[in-house]
Amino acid sequence: xxxxxxxxxxxxxxxxxxxxxxxxxxxxxxxxxxxxxxxxxxxxxxxxxxxxxxxxxxxxxxxxxxxxxxxxxxxxxxxxxxxxxxxxxxxxxxxxxxxxxxxxxxxxxxxxxxxxxxxxxxxxxxxxxxxxxxxxxxxxxxxxxxxxxxxxxxxxxxxxxxxxxxxxxxxxxxxxxxxxxxxxxxxxxxxxxxxxxxxxxxxxxxxxxxxxxxxxxxxxxxxxxxxxxxxxxxxxxxxxxxxxxxxxxxxxxxxxxxxxxxxxxxxxxxxxxxxxxxxxxxxxxxxxxxxxxxxxxxxxxxxxxxxxxxxxxxxxxxxxxxxxxxxxxxxxxxxxxxxxxxxxxxxxxxxxxxxxxxxxxxxxxxxxxxxxxxxxxxxxxxxxxxxxxxxxxxxxxxxxxxxxxxxxxxxxxxxxxxxxxxxxxxxxxxxxxxxxxxxxxxxxxxxxxxxxxxxxxxxxxxxxxxxxxxxxxxxxxxxxxxxxxxxxxxxxxxxxxxxxxxxxxxxxxxxxxxxxxxxxxxxxxxxxxxxxxxxxxxxxxxxxxxxxxxxxxxxxxxxxxxxxxxxxxxxxxxxxxxxxxxxxxxxxxxxxxxxxxxxxxxxxxxxxxxxxxxxxxxxxxxxxxxxxxxxxxxxxxxxxxxxxxxxxxxxxxxxxxxxxxxxxxxxxxxxxxxxxxxxxxxxxxxxxxxxxxxxxxxxxxxxxxxxxxxxxxxxxxxxxxxxxxxxxxxxxxxxxxxxxxxxxxxxx
Numbered sequence: 001x002x003x004x005x006x007x008x009x010x011x012x013x014x015x016x017x018x019x020x021x022x023x024x025x026x027x028x029x030x031x032x033x034x035x036x037x038x039x040x041x042x043x044x045x046x047x048x049x050x051x052x053x054x055x056x057x058x059x060x061x062x063x064x065x066x067x068x069x070x071x072x073x074x075x076x077x078x079x080x081x082x083x084x085x086x087x088x089x090x091x092x093x094x095x096x097x098x099x100x101x102x103x104x105x106x107x108x109x110x111x112x113x114x115x116x117x118x119x120x121x122x123x124x125x126x127x128x129x130x131x132x133x134x135x136x137x138x139x140x141x142x143x144x145x146x147x148x149x150x151x152x153x154x155x156x157x158x159x160x161x162x163x164x165x166x167x168x169x170x171x172x173x174x175x176x177x178x179x180x181x182x183x184x185x186x187x188x189x190x191x192x193x194x195x196x197x198x199x200x201x202x203x204x205x206x207x208x209x210x211x212x213x214x215x216x217x218x219x220x221x222x223x224x225x226x227x228x229x230x231x232x233x234x235x236x237x238x239x240x241x242x243x244x245x246x247x248x249x250x251x252x253x254x255x256x257x258x259x260x261x262x263x264x265x266x267x268x269x270x271x272x273x274x275x276x277x278x279x280x281x282x283x284x285x286x287x288x289x290x291x292x293x294x295x296x297x298x299x300x301x302x303x304x305x306x307x308x309x310x311x312x313x314x315x316x317x318x319x320x321x322x323x324x325x326x327x328x329x330x331x332x333x334x335x336x337x338x339x340x341x342x343x344x345x346x347x348x349x350x351x352x353x354x355x356x357x358x359x360x361x362x363x364x365x366x367x368x369x370x371x372x373x374x375x376x377x378x379x380x381x382x383x384x385x386x387x388x389x390x391x392x393x394x395x396x397x398x399x400x401x402x403x404x405x406x407x408x409x410x411x412x413x414x415x416x417x418x419x420x421x422x423x424x425x426x427x428x429x430x431x432x433x434x435x436x437x438x439x440x441x442x443x444x445x446x447x448x449x450x451x452x453x454x455x456x457x458x459x460x461x462x463x464x465x466x467x468x469x470x471x472x473x474x475x476x477x478x479x480x481x482x483x484x485x486x487x488x489x490x491x492x493x494x495x496x497x498x499x500x501x502x503x504x505x506x507x508x509x510x511x512x513x514x515x516x517x518x519x520x521x522x523x524x525x526x527x528x529x530x531x532x533x534x535x536x537x538x539x540x541x542x543x544x545x546x547x548x549x550x551x552x553x554x555x556x557x558x559x560x561x562x563x564x565x566x567x568x569x570x571x572x573x574x575x576x577x578x579x580x581x582x583x584x585x586x587x588x589x590x591x592x593x594x595x596x597x598x599x600x601x602x603x604x605x606x607x608x609x610x611x612x613x614x615x616x617x618x619x620x621x622x623x624x625x626x627x628x629x630x631x632x633x634x635x636x637x638x639x640x641x642x643x644x645x646x647x648x649x650x651x652x653x654x655x656x657x658x659x660x661x662x663x664x665x666x667x668x669x670x671x672x673x674x675x676x677x678x679x680x681x682x683x684x685x686x687x688x689x690x691x692x693x694x695x696x697x698x699x700x701x702x703x704x705x706x707x708x709x710x711x712x713x714x715x716x717x718x719x720x721x722x723x724x725x726x727x728x729x730x731x732x733x734x735x736x737x738x739x740x741x742x743x744x745x746x747x748x
Contacts, residue, residue: 035178040358041162042169049079065127101187115269136165144369167355183335186218194474223261227488237348240334248326259302274324286311321491371452383418388435503544511537513587516572517565542592552585553634555627557616580621589637598641604691605633609674628673642699650696651678656739659731676728696744705745
C-alpha cells in the first residue's frame with residue numbers, strides 16, 4: 001500500500017488566495033519600508049537608518065569623519081540587511097550639494113559631480129560625518145519623543161521615525177517608485193517654509209492661497225528658473241500633483257551668452273553634447289563657438305559665442321530651451337506615508353498640517369518625558385534633604401542595622417528610590433554645603449516643573465514654543481532662495497529653415513531616382529556624372545533652406561530640406577532609401593521654392609492643375625497623395641510657375657502635338673485629378689498609345705525650349721502663336737524631326 005501524505009496541522013490555502021496575499025504583503029512592504037517617505041522626518045527607512053547609525057558611531061558635525069565603509073557596514077549589519085551598494089548610493093545622495101537642498105551627510109573625497117552624479121568613489125576611499133543640519137533630525141532622539149522597535153534580528157532597537165524639528169520632507173524633497181504608487185516631492189526653501197508653518201500654526205484654517213504668500217514655489221539646489229505660470233504652481237499645491245517647467249539661467253558677457261545655472265538633475269556635459277550635435281548638423285549657423293569654463297568658483301559656466309551681434313539672443317536661447325535639456329519638466333506627485341501609517345496623496349495645506357500635528361505630538365512627548373525626569377529628581381532630592389536634616393540618625397541606622405534600607409524607609413517614610421539614593425551617598429557629600437546645593441537644585445527643578453506643566457496645559461504656550469524652535473532652527477540653517485520664479489512664455493524652437501544658411505542650390509533628379517543638390521543656379525545638370533545606365537531627368541532651382549519636393553509616378557509627393565541632400569560632387573543618393581514610396585513607383589520630378597510658390601502638376605493622361613508648394617509638404621516617409629493618376633498612367637515632370645506674370649501653359653504629347661493656352665484656364669487645387677490640359681484620345685493606356693509627355697509654364701515674352709534626346713529647339717514668344725488655342729484641344733504637330741519630345745522648359 002502506498003503511504004499517504006500526512007497533512008495534519010498543515011495550513012492549506014487555495015493558490016489564488018495565497019498568491020494574492022503574498023503579493024499584497026510584498027506591495028505594502030515596498031510602499032512602507034522601502035520606497036515612500038514618512039511625513040514626520042521625510043525619510044525612507046534606509047535614509048533614516050543611515051543617519052541613526054552615523055549618530056550611534058559618534059559621527060556628528062565637528063567630529064572626525066570615518067570611512068564610509070564603516071558606516072555602511074553598521075547600517076546593513078545592524079538595521080538594513082540589504083545590498084551595500086544601494087545603501088552607499090542612498091548615503092551619497094544625502095551628501096551631494098546638487099542633489100539635496102539641505103545636505104544631511106558631510107562627505108570628504110569624491111562624492112560625484114553635476115555632470116555625472118554617479119561618478120562617486122568607492123566607499124572604501126571616502127569619509128563621512130553628519131552635517132550640522134542633521135541636528136534638527138537627531139537632537140531630541142533620546143528625549144522620549146519617538147517609539148522604538150526591534151531591528152531585523154531583535155538584538156537592537158531602532159527608532160520608528162526621527163523627531164524632526166523641521167519639515168525635512170518639504171525642504172529636501174524625495175523621489176520613489178513603489179508598487180502602484182510613486183512619489184515626487186520637490187525641495188523648498190527653509191525660510192519660506194518656516195514662515196508658512198508659523199502662519200499655519202496661528203491660522204489652522206489657512207488655504208493654499210494664504211500659504212503661497214510665504215512659499216512662492218519649489219527651490220531647487222542647482223538654482224535655475226522656475227518658469228511655470230503661478231496658476232500651475234497653485235494647482236499643484238492644491239491637488240498634490242502636476243508638472244513644473246525648469247529652465248537654465250543665462251547672462252550676456254562681452255557678446256557671449258553665459259549659462260550660469262542648470263535645471264535640477266541636468267548635466268552640463270549633456271547640454272554641451274546636445275548643442276554641439278546641432279552645430280555639427282549645421283542646425284545652428286548663428287553659433288560660432290561653444291565651450292565649458294566651469295571650475296570650483298563657478299561650478300556651472302557654459303559659454304556660447306554667437307557669430308555676430310545681429311543674432312537675436314532671446315530667439316536663439318528660446319530655440320535651445322526647446323531642443324535641449326536647458327529646459328525640462330519636473331513631475332510632482334506627493335504620495336507620502338501619513339502619521340497613521342497609510343500612504344496617501346497630500347496637498348500643501350494637508351502636508352504642513354499633518355507635519356504640525358507630528359511636531360506637536362513630538363514636543364508634547366518631549367515635555368512629558370522631561371517632566372517625569374524632573375519629578376523623579378525632585379522626589380530623590382526630597383529624600384536626600386531628609387537624610388541631611390537627620391544625618392546622625394541615618395548614619396547610626398546604616399552602621400547598626402543589618403538591613404538598613406527597610407529601616408530607613410519606615411523611620412523617615414521614604415520610598416524605595418529615596419532610600420537607595422541615601423545609601424549610595426558618598427562620605428564627601430555629607431558636608432553642610434551639599435544641603436545648600438540640594439535646596440538650590442530643588443528650586444531650579446521646581447521652576448522648570450511649573451513651566452513645563454503650564455506649557456502642557458496651555459495650547460497657546462505650546463504653539464509659541466513650537467514656533468520659537470522652528471524660527472531658531474531657521475536662523476541656524478536657513479539661506480536665500482536659489483531658484484528664481486519667473487513666469488515666461490513657452491520656449492519655441494526655430495523653424496528648421498531658419499537654422500540653415502540660405503544659399504542658391506539646384507536640385508537634380510536622375511531617371512533612376514537618385515537625388516543631389518548642387519551649389520548655385522548656373523549648373524548644367526546634363527554635365528554631371530551619373531551611374532552607368534542612368535541619366536538626367538529633372539532639375540529645380542531654389543535655396544538651401546527651402547524644402548525640396550519629389551513626386552513619384554503614382555502622384556505622391558515627398559519633401560526634405562535641400563541642405564540635407566548629398567552634394568553634387570558625388571552621384572547623390574537613391575530617394576527610395578530616404579522615403580517609402582509604393583511598390584513599383586518611380587520618382588519622376590522635383591520641385592523647390594518658397595511655400596507660396598506654385599507649380600503645374602499633370603499626369604500623362606492629359607489632366608493637371610496648379611498647386612501651391614505649401615500644400616504639397618509632407619513630413620512622412622510615405623509621402624502625401626496629391627495628384628490622382630489613372631490606372632496605368634503616371635505623373636510627368638512638374639513645371640514651376642513664374643511669380644506675378646501672365647503665363648501660357650505648354651503641353652506636348654508623345655506624337656509631337658504641342659498646345660499652348662492661358663494659365664488662368666487651369667484651376668488651382670490642393671490635390672486631385674485636375675482638368676484636361678490637352679486632348680489625349682483613348683483611356684486604357686495600351687502600348688503605343690498617345691500620352692502627355694511634358695508640360696511647361698512660359699512667362700510673357702519668354703521662350704519655350706523643346707528638348708529631344710539629342711537636340712534642343714527654342715521657340716520665341718512670337719513663334720508660339722502657331723500652337724496657341726483653347727485648353728483641352730489636340731494642339732498642332734511640331735515640325736518633322738522634333739516630334740520625339742523628351743521634355744519642355746521655359747525661361748523663368
